[in-house]
Amino acid sequence: MQNIAALEQEFESKIERGISIEPKDWMPEKYRKTHIRQISQHAHSEIVGMLPEGNWITRAPSLRRKVALLAKVQDEAGHGLYLYSAAETLGISRDELFEQLHSGKAKYSSIFNYPTLSWADMGAIGWLVDGAAIINQVMLTRTSYGPYARAMVRICKEESFHQRQGYEIMLTLSKGTPEQKQMAQDSLNRWWWPSLMMFGPTDAESTHTAQSMKWKIKLKTNDELRQQFVDITVPQAEILGLTIPDPDLKWNEEREQYDFGAIDWEEFWQVVKGHGPCNKERIAARKNAFEGGAWVREAAIAHAEKKAARTELKKAV
Amino acid sequence: MKKQWPIWEVFIRSKNGLEHRHVGSLHAADATMAMENARDVYTRRSEGVSIWVVESKHIVASNPSESGELFEPAKDKVYRHPTFYNLPDELKHM
Ligand SMILES: [Fe+2]
Numbered sequence: 285m286q287n288i289a290a291l292e293q294e295f296e297s298k299i300e301r302g303i304s305i306e307p308k309d310w311m312p313e314k315y316r317k318t319h320i321r322q323i324s325q326h327a328h329s330e331i332v333g334m335l336p337e338g339n340w341i342t343r344a345p346s347l348r349r350k351v352a353l354l355a356k357v358q359d360e361a362g363h364g365l366y367l368y369s370a371a372e373t374l375g376i377s378r379d380e381l382f383e384q385l386h387s388g389k390a391k392y393s394s395i396f397n398y399p400t401l402s403w404a405d406m407g408a409i410g411w412l413v414d415g416a417a418i419i420n421q422v423m424l425t426r427t428s429y430g431p432y433a434r435a436m437v438r439i440c441k442e443e444s445f446h447q448r449q450g451y452e453i454m455l456t457l458s459k460g461t462p463e464q465k466q467m468a469q470d471s472l473n474r475w476w477w478p479s480l481m482m483f484g485p486t487d488a489e490s491t492h493t494a495q496s497m498k499w500k501i502k503l504k505t506n507d508e509l510r511q512q513f514v515d516i517t518v519p520q521a522e523i524l525g526l527t528i529p530d531p532d533l534k535w536n537e538e539r540e541q542y543d544f545g546a547i548d549w550e551e552f553w554q555v556v557k558g559h560g561p562c563n564k565e566r567i568a569a570r571k572n573a574f575e576g577g578a579w580v581r582e583a584a585i586a587h588a589e590k591k592a593a594r595t596e597l598k599k600a601v
Numbered sequence: 602m603k604k605q606w607p608i609w610e611v612f613i614r615s616k617n618g619l620e621h622r623h624v625g626s627l628h629a630a631d632a633t634m635a636m637e638n639a640r641d642v643y644t645r646r647s648e649g650v651s652i653w654v655v656e657s658k659h660i661v662a663s664n665p666s667e668s669g670e671l672f673e674p675a676k677d678k679v680y681r682h683p684t685f686y687n688l689p690d691e692l693k694h695m
């Protein structure tokens with residue numbers, strides 16, 4: 285049996301050389317815990333993220349929009365499942381993960397605590413929220429934990445349609461009647477700042493960044509990713525003819541990046557702590573689904589056991 | 602804690618001529634449900650023409666701490682590779 289110091293050294297050297305860590309490999313307890321926290325938080329975000337959009341499926345303005353939105357929401361369920369599976373490879377059960385979500389111990393992306401007030405929000409979410417998620421997820425395809433990275437590869441392949449369908453909704457509204465364009469603008473106004481907050485606290489404030497970078501869990505900092513998002517998104521808003529609700533936003537010749545205004549971090553922490561507009565509603569919906577479905581899960585197990593017993597019996601005879 | 606549905610590993614053949622590849626896992630009460638769930642979770646965009654599901658507990662996996670004894674012996678057997686043999690450059694088709 286090797287001692288801990290030697291195992292640790294081997295682990296660090298693997299990270300250094302860019303060799304993925306796989307489920308059965310030795311890993312420091314903190315690496316394992318950090319991953320359970322991060323992967324489950326990501327999984328919960330996919331699952332809770334279905335709720336604001338699910339709100340509009342029955343009211344989609346055309347069959348084309350409806351099938352697209354349905355397919356997108358179904359994909360998010362799939363993303364949640366890939367990620368729960370990845371988290372389970374670290375030795376935590378699915379039920380424990382749900383329990384952590386329901387009790388508030390585990391977090392999910394705070395953006396899903398905002399309400400979806402108009403159809404245009406389906407556009408803004410696909411464009412901005414999925415857009416921000418893609419930037420983060422593309423980085424994570426190269427993260428050090430194998431099952432997480434592989435889940436990200438699958439997810440990234442599916443995300444691009446999410447963003448495109450959202451942008452198409454925004455484009456149609458922007459080119460529509462003045463009321464429709466106003467609806468799109470109003471939606472951008474409400475989703476812009478929460479989207480920037482999706483990348484998490486500033487580097488100066490972020491408690492996990494240094495360790496996460498060292499272990500190659502993250503390859504870019506929150507501020508770097510946020511800047512990347514702003515630089516990509518501003519020209520997209522221009523094509524729509526919509527105005528980003530930030531008077532301080534301007535191109536910086538020297539940095540060759542956009543400067544943007546200060547984020548209201550007070551609002552961010554309020555929402556994270558559970559005081560956003562929809563926190564209670566979201567958790568209630570998840571709990572309701574879990575508890576309401578309990579009898580189905582139990583019945584399926586009972587049925588499977590009975591069937592297995594019957595097969596055994598036939599074999600014996 | 603209540604009994605949970607067991608975990609199944611999912612393998613998919615993306616097209617005929619290729620092998621089944623591990624794509625991930627899922628929970629299901631029995632094999633029929635595992636197959637249906639695998640279809641919904643892992644082949645929403647025609648990613649496969651064939652699916653295998655196997656309950657995770659039936660998989661026997663090698664242990665990384667035994668990697669040495671398992672895989673080291675192959676490392677010093679360079680003579681199993683064609684490049685080990687010194688042959689003249691003018692020799693063709695070999
Ligand atoms: Fe997703």
Ligand SMILES: [Fe+2]
Nearest residue numbers: 360414443446
């Ligand atoms: Fe998405």
